[in-house]
Amino acid sequence: MLLLGGRVANLIQQNSVFCKVIKSLAVVFAGTFLAVSVESSQISKEQIRGLDEQVQDIKSDVLEISTDLNQLEEKLLYPSGTQVAFFISLVADEDFQLDAVEIELNGKPVAHHIYSFKEQNALINGGVQRVYTGNARTGDHQIKVGFRGKTELGSEFNKVADYTLSKSVGPDFIEIRLVSSSIGSGDVEFIER
Amino acid sequence: MRTLVVSTLLLCAQCFAGDQQDDGALRDMFYGEALFYANQGEFFEAISRLDTELAQHHRVDEPVRDTLYYHVNDAEFSVGDFELSYRMHQKAGRAIKAVIEGDVDPQVRNEAIYRLAKIHFQKEQKLNALHAIERIDGEIPERLESEIEFLKGQIYMVNGKFVDAEGVFQALIGEDGQEAYAEYNLAMSQFAQNENAEAIQTMTRLGKLSSDDRAVLAIKDKANLTLGSRLMEAGEYQAAKVFLERVRLDGPYSNNALLGLGWASVTSDDYKQALVPWSLLRDRHVTDPAVQDALLGVPYAYGKLGLYGQAALGYGRALEATNAELDRLDASIASIKSGNFLKVLVREEIKQDPDWVIKLRELPETPETYYLMDLMASHDFQSSLQNYFDLEQLRVKLEQWLAFYDAYEDLIDIRKAYYEPLLPDLDERFRKLDSLIRLRMEQRDKIYQRLQAMLVVPRPEFLARSEEQLALRSLEAIEKSSRNSDSDTQRRIDRLRGILQWKLAVEYDERLTVTYKNLAALDKDIEKLNEIYNSFVRTRQAATQSYQGYDEQIAALRTKNQRSLDTVEKLMLRQGHMLEAMAVNELQERTQKLEVAQVKARFALAESYDRATMESSESVPENQKSTSSETSAEKDPSLSKVDPLKDRKSDIL
Structure with a gap:
């Protein structure tokens, strides 16, 4: 141990020399780092900004394509004469938990959705979810909607409601609004928009 | 658009x-x-x-x-x-x-x-x-009043207009949702104007604020840490401790607060007390520089307490952690350079978790993302990373859409193949029906016009039934015949005609009403006919529109889509290289710092062993003791200079 102590003391005495060696090595290594990360050292604020502007431009281009595609899709798949769309909206406290919705059109299931936490919050904060878009002939159509979830008090919530849609010429947009109450007697409203 | x-x-x-x-x-x-x-x-x-x-x-x-x-x-x-x-x-x-x-x-x-x-x-x-x-x-707008004022205060601050900023933030105190931020900025404005007493008062008030809001609690911690650091800078170490102790142990500022607390104790030579926060801190995640400092700080304190064995063990542990960290850094740099960093970042399932940045560090065999959370501290890196994510999202969308165009074209072809052979025959039959409908409509219009005229000038003969009309025509024919020109026959003809005219005149009103009712019923049928007609026209039109006129639009969109996809891919490459370079740069800087710390720890470890040996030698015979004391650090002025935290101390404060 004494020997070790002596060696350490010597080492420390030579500290300044050692440091010089380390420093010179560091210079050599720093040169290597510079060579390796030549790209990183040259990244300037201007480069970052320039690339950011190009990203903004391409976002704008892609959004235009998306808008054109939305319009094409609507024209091609859901012509205005036959279009039917169902939208879900929610009037509830944050404690209300909407788990799922199921929709039948003329006895056939057409939409089923299980809600994530984010989606539920988006609905509570005024968002409206388009849950189904399709086509229907003019005339009467039966809509059946089932909601499942948990009330503010923690009890199970199940609500089924029916509605007769008189499809006219032109698109029909139905808002299906779930108004929850803490005692679980929530109400479903159908509003033709 | x-x-x-x-x-x-x-x-x-x-x-x-x-x-x-x-x-x-x-x-x-x-x-x-x-x-x-x-x-x-x-x-x-x-x-x-x-x-x-x-x-x-x-x-x-x-x-x-x-x-x-x-x-x-x-x-x-x-x-x-x-x-x-x-x-x-x-x-x-x-x-x-x-x-x-x-x-x-x-x-x-x-x-x-x-x-x-x-x-x-x-x-x-x-x-x-x-x-x-x-x-x-x-x-x-009322809803934006406080937000506008808050932004105004922030803008004044970055422009060095601290007096104006102070006024704005003073006015915002008491506003819901803005209070903590306003207080913090107010204190910073006061510090900038050297109104230190007022600033300390404001920070103290903020540091004691009670709230359940996580953001407010974080601001509160930040205020306590800032104030504690400033007091330490001013040499008021004991006063600083009060504020540093107020920082929550699980908050984002806790590591720096714990490190500062240790230093505050060290300055009053209370090494035992310094060990409390530092021991807690050194068990935390080693990527944090504060934790790395605590790893050296704990054995340093033990050394000062004369517990050289413990100190040696501590330095050994620090060396071990530093070596492991350097290995990890090397692995991270190598992995980033080989392109794994970008591959992991675009894995969709990772981002389903809101804490994905933290989770990435926990994933086994992912050295490329181990330091992601630390890299995220830089605004440039953060915005570049977000751009990369956005570009990846655009790339996925554009690729999906390319498949859509093919599907739409298939749909259009199917519709065309179905409708085109049907439509000529359908159109022919429709034309015939259409001309018949037009004829009937003209007839109905004539009847309507005649009835309208009869309201002004009654014409009973127009309402004669078919047998009555036949009878009238027969009477006319008989009258014209030369064989029946005698007066008796004429009288009989007149009598019969008279009977018919009498009947028509007497029943005229009733017949007119019935005819109107019949016309109304006919109108209802015509309305239905028109509905069917219009529905047919719409369906016919929809059939044509379902496959005609899309070719150019789809072709244009496809070209635009492909062009955008090429651009996105190019930009992704550039953005990716930039991110990799930023990450490698940052990690290399870290490596260099750790290497310095490693050297210090090695020297300190050796010193501790030396001292521990010296201590044990005190129990050995006198002649050996003197030999050991000659090699002791106390006799060597350079030894006392080995303070592993010397450089770091100024960083913290």
């Missing part, structure tokens, strides 16, 4: 101040759908839906009858907002400037100016931000 939006912004801003039915209820479902996506942070979808809806709204002949009419003002601003959130400052900025320059309601104009100032502020264009915010004049 953009020109459309801008022009609409101008128009809407002009006409919406008083015209809308502003009962707050959502009328336009598609606007609601855009909000649904925006509320989830899916801004691409939100902008796309709202742009589509706005484009359709501006194409309708009577916008007043469109449901978006009631929200168009909000919708235009929402697009700007979503664009800002989607980091499209240029586009959002241009649209907002157009509103400001238009002849608009002061509230709308001021809101637009506020948003423009916010863009400049976010982009660190402090003078532009100042010029913008100072243009706000007159009435401002």
Whole structure:
């Protein structure tokens, strides 16, 4: 141990020399780092900004394509004469938990959705979810909607409601609004928009 | 599209101040759908839906009858907002400037100016931000009052106008949701003006604030840490401890607070007390520089307490951790350079977790992302990373859409193959039916006109039944015949004609009523016929429209899509290289710092062993003791200079 102590003391005495060696090595290594990360050292604020502007431009281009595609899709798949769309909206406290919705059109299931936490919050904060878009002939159509979830008090919530849609010429947009109450007697409203 | 939006912004801003039915209820479902996506942070979808809806709204002949009419003002601003959130400052900025320059309601104009100032502020264009915010004049929307004032204060601060900033933040104290931020900025403004007593008072008040809000608690911690650090800078170590102790142990500022607490104790030579926070800190995640310092700090304190064995063990542990950390850094750098970093970042399932940045560090065999959370501290890295994510999202969308065009073309071909052979025969049959319908319609119109004329000039013979008409015609024929020209026959003819005319005259009103009723019934049938006719025309038209006129549109979209995909891929490459370079640069800097710490730890470890040996040698015979004391550190002035935390101390304070 004494020997070790002596060696350490010597080492420390030579500290300044050692440091010089380390420093010179560091210079050599720093040169290597510079060579390796030549790209990183040259990244300037201007480069970052320039690339950011190009990203903004391409976002704008892609959004235009998306808008054109939305319009094409609507024209091609859901012509205005036959279009039917169902939208879900929610009037509830944050404690209300909407788990799922199921929709039948003329006895056939057409939409089923299980809600994530984010989606539920988006609905509570005024968002409206388009849950189904399709086509229907003019005339009467039966809509059946089932909601499942948990009330503010923690009890199970199940609500089924029916509605007769008189499809006219032109698109029909139905808002299906779930108004929850803490005692679980929530109400479903159908509003033709 | 953009020109459309801008022009609409101008128009809407002009006409919406008083015209809308502003009962707050959502009328336009598609606007609601855009909000649904925006509320989830899916801004691409939100902008796309709202742009589509706005484009359709501006194409309708009577916008007043469109449901978006009631929200168009909000919708235009929402697009700007979503664009800002989607980091499209240029586009959002241009649209907002157009509103400001238009002849608009002061509230709308001021809101637009506020948003423009916010863009400049976010982009660190402090003078532009100042010029913008100072243009706000007159009435401002109530909901934005405190937000505008807060932004104004922030802009004053970055422009060095601390007196003005102080005034703004003073006025904001007491505002819900802004209080903690206002207090913090107020204190910083006071410090900047050397109003230290007032600043300490403000920070102290903020540091004692009670709240359940996580953001407020974080600000509170930050205030305590800032104040503690400033007091330590001023040499008031014991006073600083009070504030550092107020920082929560599980908050984002706890590591620096614990390190500072240790230092505050060290300055009063209370090494035992310093061990408490440092021991707690050294067990935390080793990527944090504060933890790395604590790893050296604990054995340093043991050394000062004369517990050299413990100190040696501590330095050994620090060396072990430093070596492991250096290995990890090397592995991270190598992995990033081989392209794994970018591959992991775009893994979709990772981002399903809100804490994905933290989770990435926990994943086994992913050295490339181990330091991601630390890299995220840099704004440039963060925005570049977000751009990379956005580009990846665009790439996925554009690739999916390319497949859509093929599907649409298939659909169109199927429709064409189905309808085209059917339509000529259908059209032929329709033409025949159409001419028949027209004929019947003409007949109905004639009957109607005749009945209308009969209301003015009664014509009973028009209402004669077929047998009566036949009888009248027979009487005429008999009358004209030469064989029946005697007076007796003529008298009989006249009598019979008289009977018929009498009957027609007597039953005229009744018959006219019945005829009108029959016409009304006929009209109902005609109405049904028209419905069927129109339905057929619509269906026929829809059949043609379902496959005609799409070729050019789809071809143009496909070309545009492919071009955009190429651009996105190029930009992704560039952005990816930039990110890799930034990450490697940062990690290499870290490596260099750790290497320095490693050297210090090695020397300190050796010193501790030396001292521990010396201590044990005190129990050995006198002659050996003197030999050991000659080699002791006390005799060597350079030894006392080995303070592993010497450099770091100034960093913390």
